[in-house]
Amino acid sequence: MRNNQFLLVTAIICSTFIFGCSSAKLIYQIDPDFSQLSSALESKQIVYVEVTDNRVVGAEPAILTAVDSDIPDHEALKSKLTQFLKDNQFKIINRVLLADIGLEIKIIDLKLSITSEFFKSKLIGKSVLEIIIHKKSERWSKTYNTSRTQDVANPVDEFDATGVMNQMLSKQFNNIFTDKELIDFISL
Secondary structure, X not given: OHHHHHHHHHHHHHHHHHHHHHHOOOOXXXXXXXXXXXXXXXXXXXXXXXXXXOOOOOOOOOOOOOXXXXXXXXXXXXXXHHHHXXXXXXXXXXOHHHOOEEEEEEEEEEEEEEEEOOOEEEEEEEEEXXXXXXXXXXXXXXXXXXXXXXXXXXXXXXXXXXXXHHHHHHHHHHHHHOOHHHHHHHHO
């Protein structure tokens, strides 16, 4: 009898732990590395920046999507990108037709999901961004996909989620701003 009670209590504790970890909402801060952008835009001085969120709400209800509680992803990304450009002596304007180059980023998919086990969790990040470059009357676009998976010890916290998200986005932006097609279009 005592053995059955012990097993029941153990099962309740373990299931509470697992469900508690898997249903927690993850918070992360978007702060990717844009260092390759400076060299891609080296001959341009006046830049227009737009970041929009084109994700379909509720498309995958089984996946926990991490959401910054204060600032939506697209606004956080635009803020970081704009600040990076200002810090590197680019002038930011709000009219694409007056800019040397217009940089538009459409977030098609950006999410961080979690699967929990007893002692560790797996963070799975996915990002699909469409980059549109406007140069006077010409337009160029391309969609970029990336993902990142990382095992972390339980409990998963904001630092784990932020690290996975920003490593993934930094890699993606490095690939974007070193893309030969993009550089060739900007250089024309």
